[in-house]
Amino acid sequence: MRKTVLVIALLALAAGAHAQSGSHYRYRWKDSTGLPHYSDSLTSDAIKYGYDLVDDRGLVVQHVDRQLNPEERAAAQKAADEKAAPDRVTQQRARDDVQMLNAYPNEAAYKVSLQENLDNLDQQIGTTRSNLRSQEKALTDLLTRAGDMERNKQPVPKNLNDSIAKQRDVVARQRDTLEREQTSRDALVQKNVQDLQHYRDLKAAQAKQQ
Numbered sequence: 112m113r114k115t116v117l118v119i120a121l122l123a124l125a126a127g128a129h130a131q132s133g134s135h136y137r138y139r140w141k142d143s144t145g146l147p148h149y150s151d152s153l154t155s156d157a158i159k160y161g162y163d164l165v166d167d168r169g170l171v172v173q174h175v176d177r178q179l180n181p182e183e184r185a186a187a188q189k190a191a192d193e194k195a196a197p198d199r200v201t202q203q204r205a206r207d208d209v210q211m212l213n214a215y216p217n218e219a220a221y222k223v224s225l226q227e228n229l230d231n232l233d234q235q236i237g238t239t240r241s242n243l244r245s246q247e248k249a250l251t252d253l254l255t256r257a258g259d260m261e262r263n264k265q266p267v268p269k270n271l272n273d274s275i276a277k278q279r280d281v282v283a284r285q286r287d288t289l290e291r292e293q294t295s296r297d298a299l300v301q302k303n304v305q306d307l308q309h310y311r312d313l314k315a316a317q318a319k320q321q
Contacts, residue, residue, distance in 0.1 A: 135167040208313055221310050225303045232299060236292045243285040250278040 138150050140162035150157065161177030179187060215221035253275045257267045 136172065137165055139163045139165050211310065212313060212317065215310070218307075218310065218314070222307065225307060229296070229299060229303065232292065232296050236289065236296060239285065239289045239292055243282070243289055246278065246282045246285050250275070250282050253278055 138153055138157050139147060140157040140160045141147050142156065142160060148156070153162075158175075158178055162175055163171045164173040164175075166172055211221075215224060253271065257271055257275060260267050260271075
């Protein structure tokens with residue numbers, strides 16, 4: 112809206128200046144049916160549909176597009192954002208690369224950081240494995256108690272059956288967690304290989320520039 116007001120003001124000044132020099136400007140626009148209209152002043156319909164500023168010979172001096180409705184403005188903004196997104200990603204990657212090179216001046220230092228990330232995940236996996244063994248042992252103890260009762264022709268209490276069911280769920284969740292962490296480790300190993308190669312490429316490009 113501010114841009115439109117500025118354009119209108121500039122056009123008004125231009126029209127005034129030419130009027131003083133003997134030239135005459137008119138506003139020409141087409142309505143929704145395509146019918147052309149002319150006026151000596153800028154009307155709301157001209158702004159709505161877009162207009163041409165024409166001189167006394169009928170030549171177009173300036174064209175102003177029509178105003179967009181809220182939906183069109185939103186769509187235009189979305190398209191502009193999507194067009195600019197790759198540039199923002201590229202710029203952010205470049206900044207990240209600069210920070211990485213400043214933080215790790217040589218490959219040995221960078222390898223240490225990559226290994227630390229892997230070691231942290233290995234430690235987490237080790238903790239999950241330990242918890243899983245503990246939960247599996249608890250489940251085994253419950254199952255053993257129930258098995259002893261059945262062998263002695265004794266009914267298995269409901270609370271024991273409930274405990275067994277709950278413990279099975281705990282063990283299943285721990286196994287799922289361990290599987291996810293192992294999958295994450297495999298992905299991290301691959302990422303480390305790619306990141307190290309990227310670091311080497313950056314160092315090689317940096318060396319060429321020096």
